[in-house]
Amino acid sequence: MMSTADTVAFDVVDGIAWVRFNRPEKRNCMSPTLNRRMMEVLDELEFREDVGVLVLSGEGTAWSAGMDLKEYFRETEEKGLGATRQAQRESYGWWRRLRWYQKPTIAMVNGWCFGGGYGPLYSCDLAIAAEEAKFGLSEINWGILPGGGATKVVVDLIPMRDAMYHAMTGEAIDGKKAAEWRLVNEAVPLAQLKDRVTEIAKVLLEKNPVALKATKDAVRRVKEMTYDNAEDFLVRAQEAANSFDNNGRKEGIRQFIDEKSYKPGLGAYKR
Ligand code: ACO
Numbered sequence: 001m002m003s004t005a006d007t008v009a010f011d012v013v014d015g016i017a018w019v020r021f022n023r024p025e026k027r028n029c030m031s032p033t034l035n036r037r038m039m040e041v042l043d044e045l046e047f048r049e050d051v052g053v054l055v056l057s058g059e060g061t062a063w064s065a066g067m068d069l070k071e072y073f074r075e076t077e078e079k080g081l082g083a084t085r086q087a088q089r090e091s092y093g094w095w096r097r098l099r100w101y102q103k104p105t106i107a108m109v110n111g112w113c114f115g116g117g118y119g120p121l122y123s124c125d126l127a128i129a130a131e132e133a134k135f136g137l138s139e140i141n142w143g144i145l146p147g148g149g150a151t152k153v154v155v156d157l158i159p160m161r162d163a164m165y166h167a168m169t170g171e172a173i174d175g176k177k178a179a180e181w182r183l184v185n186e187a188v189p190l191a192q193l194k195d196r197v198t199e200i201a202k203v204l205l206e207k208n209p210v211a212l213k214a215t216k217d218a219v220r221r222v223k224e225m226t227y228d229n230a231e232d233f234l235v236r237a238q239e240a241a242n243s244f245d246n247n248g249r250k251e252g253i254r255q256f257i258d259e260k261s262y263k264p265g266l267g268a269y270k271r
Contacts, residue, residue, distance in 0.1 A: 024060025
């Protein structure tokens with residue numbers, strides 16, 4: 001199934017939803033229209049049985065050149081505070097939705113990734129970049145601070161000195177450097193990007209989906225907790241997960257202990 005007549009394109013193939021920013025002629029910068037459409041697409045895909053993993057990438061040479069300076073900033077500001085706040089809600093809204101998405105998510109960064117693009121980049125559970133991709137907090141270059149969460153993203157993901165340098169100089173870095181700084185998990189040559197992402201998606205597709213959702217949320221939640229709060233949260237989170245998946249983990253134990261058909265240290269049980 002294919003839908004390209006819009007600011008967002010997507011197709012679902014073998015359990016993977018390939019979602020793409022689709023304004024290549026505008027380097028996939030995020031306009032209010034795109035942001036609204038992306039929320040609809042996320043809604044549509046989230047609980048589909050045939051979707052196990054969502055990959056977010058961009059059509060053309062960009063992943064996303066950040067917020068649309070004309071439609072998101074200039075034109076909404078001209079309409080007043082209400083329009084500005086609405087545009088913020090719509091963009092932050094789908095990023096937040098993606099951060100806590102039901103399915104595991106991978107950012108496949110195929111090209112330019114600037115400013116506001118760091119929001120969805122951070123929202124995706126994993127991020128794999130092309131070595132040729134370029135990342136930048138370009139806000140300083142046109143006279144604003146890295147807002148929309150972008151400052152928080154770099155401080156959360158990369159060391160303080162690098163975050164400060166990145167934010168203050170506005171210099172772009174390539175995919176290799178982004179991997180070195182841990183802004184992304186890894187970088188591979190663009191020609192291999194889709195294959196590598198598919199490989200990772202397939203690994204995720206083999207896992208228990210209830211456990212995956214519980215795990216990804218846990219990693220994000222515990223980051224800001226004390227050890228004791230995290231310990232307590234994790235006990236409760238697992239017990240809550242059990243109510244959605246009564247037999248999964250018991251089957252995982254059975255196949256290892258009784259059947260001896262796999263080793264959890266080396267791979268997933270058969271679902
Ligand atoms: N907002 C609005 N329009 C944009 C944006 C953007 N963020 N990025 C690109 N475009 C438009 C250009 O204006 C141009 O439009 P036109 O064809 O109508 O003239 C078209 O997309 C193509 O852009 P080019 O600059 O010609 O593409 P090129 O491949 O040479 O350069 C690059 C790509 C480096 C990404 C450049 O477009 C750029 O610097 N974009 C802005 C990046 C940026 O700083 N984004 C804002 C971050 S801050 C924030 O998001 C809060």
